[in-house]
Amino acid sequence: MEVIKIKKKNEVYIHVDASPSVLQELSEHFTFEIPGAKFHPLYRNKLWDGKLRLITMFTKELYVGLLSYLEHFAEVNNYKIDYEEYHQQSDAVTPEIVKEFVNELNLSLPGGETVREYQLDAIYRAISDGRRLLLSPTGSGKSLIIYCLLRWNEKFGRKQLILVPTTSLVEQMYSDFQSYSANNGWRASDHCSKIYSGHSKENLQPIVISTWQSVYELPKKWFEGFECIFGDEAHTFKAKSLTGIMHKMINTPYRIGTTGTLDGTKTHKLVLEGLFGPVYKVITTKQLMDDNHLSALKIFGIVLQYADDVKKANCKNKYPDEMTFLCNYEPRNKFIRNLALKQTGNTLVLYQFVEKHGSILHDMIKERAGDRPVFFVYGGTETSDREAIRRITESKDNAIIVASYGTFSTGINIRNLHNIIFASPTKSKIRNLQSVGRGLRKGDNKEYCNLYDIGDDLTWKARKNYTLLHMIERIKTYNDERFDYKLVKVDL
Numbered sequence: 001m002e003v004i005k006i007k008k009k010n011e012v013y014i015h016v017d018a019s020p021s022v023l024q025e026l027s028e029h030f031t032f033e034i035p036g037a038k039f040h041p042l043y044r045n046k047l048w049d050g051k052l053r054l055i056t057m058f059t060k061e062l063y064v065g066l067l068s069y070l071e072h073f074a075e076v077n078n079y080k081i082d083y084e085e086y087h088q089q090s091d092a093v094t095p096e097i098v099k100e101f102v103n104e105l106n107l108s109l110p111g112g113e114t115v116r117e118y119q120l121d122a123i124y125r126a127i128s129d130g131r132r133l134l135l136s137p138t139g140s141g142k143s144l145i146i147y148c149l150l151r152w153n154e155k156f157g158r159k160q161l162i163l164v165p166t167t168s169l170v171e172q173m174y175s176d177f178q179s180y181s182a183n184n185g186w187r188a189s190d191h192c193s194k195i196y197s198g199h200s201k202e203n204l205q206p207i208v209i210s211t212w213q214s215v216y217e218l219p220k221k222w223f224e225g226f227e228c229i230f231g232d233e234a235h236t237f238k239a240k241s242l243t244g245i246m247h248k249m250i251n252t253p254y255r256i257g258t259t260g261t262l263d264g265t266k267t268h269k270l271v272l273e274g275l276f277g278p279v280y281k282v283i284t285t286k287q288l289m290d291d292n293h294l295s296a297l298k299i300f301g302i303v304l305q306y307a308d309d310v311k312k313a314n315c316k317n318k319y320p321d322e323m324t325f326l327c328n329y330e331p332r333n334k335f336i337r338n339l340a341l342k343q344t345g346n347t348l349v350l351y352q353f354v355e356k357h358g359s360i361l362h363d364m365i366k367e368r369a370g371d372r373p374v375f376f377v378y379g380g381t382e383t384s385d386r387e388a389i390r391r392i393t394e395s396k397d398n399a400i401i402v403a404s405y406g407t408f409s410t411g412i413n414i415r416n417l418h419n420i421i422f423a424s425p426t427k428s429k430i431r432n433l434q435s436v437g438r439g440l441r442k443g444d445n446k447e448y449c450n451l452y453d454i455g456d457d458l459t460w461k462a463r464k465n466y467t468l469l470h471m472i473e474r475i476k477t478y479n480d481e482r483f484d485y486k487l488v489k490v491d492l
Contacts, residue, residue, distance in 0.1 A: 004074055006067075007084040010250035012275075013061040014086065016070070022079065023057045029073055030054035030062070032267045052267050054274065063274025064088075065131055065255070089253035090130030091152075098124040102148055108182035109144070116141070116293075122282045123148050126256050131277025133234060137260040137285040138434070139294045143176040146230050149256060150207055154191070158227040158254065162209045163245070165236045166407065167196040167383035168390075170209050173232070196383070216241040220248040228254035234272055235259045235430050246275045260285075261433040286482045296448035297436070299478060299485035301471065303455045304332060304492050315460035322466050326425075326456060327357040331492045336423050337364045339452060340400055341372075345418025346393050349402045350435055352424035354378045361423060362402040369400065377403035393417070405431055421452045427470035429477050436483075457489075 004026075005017040016026065030053065037043050037050030055062040062070060067088075074081050102115050102123065109115070122145050126132045136142055150160050164170055177188040195201055195210035201218065208226075215222070229249055231237055234257030237246065246255075257276035262269050273279060288294040314325055326332060340347050349365070351358040362376040373396060375389045386407065393399045394416050405426065426432060436451060455471030478485050 002077075002079045003082050004070070004079050005082045005084050006070070006086055008064065008086050009061065011253050011255075012064060012247055012250055014064050014067060014070075016055060016060050016062055018079075020057065023060065025077070026062075026070075026073065027053060027056055030066075030069075030270075032270070034267055035265050052271075054270060063271075065133075065274040065277045066270065068278055069270075069273075088130055091127050091156075093124065093127050095120070095124050098127060101152060105148065105151060105180075106184040107144075107180050108184075109180070115144070115148075118283045119145055119148075122280065123152075125280050127152055129277060130253060131255045133257040133259070133272055133276040133279045134282055135259060135262065135279050136282035137288065138436075139285075139288055140260075140283055142232065142258045142260075143173055144180060146173075146232065146256075146258065147177055147180050149230070150228075151186070153228050153254065154206065157206075159225050160207045160228040160230070161223070161226045161249075161252075162207070162230040162232060163212045163215075163242075164209065164232045165212065167211055168386045168407070169232065170194050170196050170211060171383060171387050173209050212236070212242050212245060216245050220250070223248045224251055226252050228252065229256070231255075231257040231276060233259055233434075234276065235261055235263065235268070237272060237275060243271070243275065261430045263428070263430050284481075297451060297483055298448055299451045299453060299483055301453045301455060301475060301485055301487040303457050303468075303471070303487060303489050304335065305457055305489055306492055311458050311460040314458050314465070315463055317465070319466045322458070323353070323424075324356070326467065327353055327360070332456070333360060333364060335490070335492060336361060336421060336454070337368065340365055340419075340421060341368055343419040343450070345397055346416055347400045347419040347421065348417055349400065349421045349423050350405050351402065352405055352426070354380075354404060357424060358402060358404055365400055365402060373399045375399065375401045375403075377401060377407050379404060379406055381407065405435065417449065419450045419452070422454055425455065425467040425470045427473045429473075432474050432477055433481070453485075 002019060002022050004022060006014050009015045016023070018026070032052050034050055034052050040048065040050070042048035043050045054066065071081060099120055102120060107115065119141050122134050122136065126134065126145070126149055134142070134145065136145070146162065150162070153160055162173060164173060171194070174188055174192060174194055177192060181188065191205055192207045192209055193204040195208060195214045197214070201215070201222070223245070226249060229252050236242060237257065255276045257272060262272070269279065285294065289296060314322065317325065336349065340349050349361060351361060358376070358378060362374065366374040373392065377386055377389060389401060393401060397416070405424070420435065422435065453471070453474060456465065456467050458465035459468060475485070
């Protein structure tokens with residue numbers, strides 16, 4: 001019987017040793033084509049074959065988080081695994097111990113809520129396994145799960161790093177921790193440091209909340225003391241700079257990723273599982289809606305119809321040209337303006353390009369909004385201003401926020417949001433679901449959220465345009481998530 005010997009090289013990689021034939025099998029088993037690789041310059045210049053290899057015969061290294069896949073491979077092929085010098089750190093607990101610990105935290109939760117069973121289960125899984133990628137959608141309480149986990153790790157004196165993708169999420173996470181601690185005397189200011197532009201990276205508290213952009217260029221030595229890392233919105237960790245951070249954390253055994261969405265590709269899922277640990281699906285958006293933990297969602301797919309002369313004039317457009325046309329087409333922008341002004345309650349208008357679309361929409365809406373507050377948010381908006389806008393919106397019921405996808409599609413917590421308008425098309429499953437999630441949180445005066453997903457039918461003869469195809473992809477996502485939706489055609 002063939003034997004596969006494994007030993008832990010560090011907290012990132014395991015070293016795999018076997019006969020050349022088995023190593024070749026493993027290399028092929030863990031090789032995948034990367035979606036969209038054919039558009040990459042290296043592929044076009046025949047310098048890369050467009051494949052991701054998670055283990056090669058030369059390095060013999062595999063991500064620690066993929067051990068279960070290696071074990072399955074060995075079982076299927078009737079190979080034996082020899083665990084040389086391998087030990088995965090985790091804490092021996094029972095669900096009862098975890099529940100008792102969480103109860104002792106005396107948490108302060110909105111509306112006098114208690115910690116939900118699925119949250120307790122996620123906390124237990126993370127503690128008992130040491131490594132997990134928690135798949136839990138918007139509104140499921142990921143920050144509460146992280147808070148309970150960091151309080152658990154704090155008992156053992158573990159230094160912890162929490163990485164988030166935006167400065168707004170640093171402030172929101174910090175604020176959430178303070179809120180949860182209102183009844184138990186634990187102060188975030190005494191235990192947590194924040195890192196982003198203008199904040200020091202030295203003399204830090206045992207818990208550090210940072211954007212990944214603020215620390216990815218720091219040397220490996222800076223990361224050495226952290227025993228635990230949380231990757232919030234972990235789907236962003238496929239970026240090279242983010243994986244670089246995880247590779248530097250060679251002494252960090254406890255790794256918890258949290259995300260509401262994966263992009264559906266096997267390569268994305270395996271890289272994240274390799275960096276953090278096996279996926280555990282905590283709960284679904286549909287379950288949260290059915291249990292009345294999230295607002296009901298009404299999706300209106302608005303398919304804009306264009307005159308034949310407009311379709312013919314744009315039938316040969318490449319994607320960038322099509323986007324430029326849509327951003328500048330005045331009847332389309334007027335339709336979005338009127339749709340936003342027609343809504344009752346707070347409305348979020350999401351766009352992709354700041355100058356050539358977002359700025360135009362904001363000016364058009366503000367000009368006709370009268371006394372209604374209208375806010376404009378983009379990457380250059382100060383973090384404090386974004387937080388102020390979010391707080392103002394929580395106390396208003398007629399505000400309009402015109403925001404870029406990059407600033408308000410991920411993680412931002414606005415409970416009092418009644419309407420979302422997709423002013424710019426996207427085919428990204430992650431961006432789509434994250435954007436939908438902005439409207440699902442429950443508020444005091446809110447029973448449901450309206451989503452207006454705008455598509456553009458520029459079909460000419462047999463040729464379907466790019467953004468119409470993107471809308472079709474979004475409809476597939478709504479079907480997969482079991483969301484209710486209605487398609488409506490509107491002539492411009």
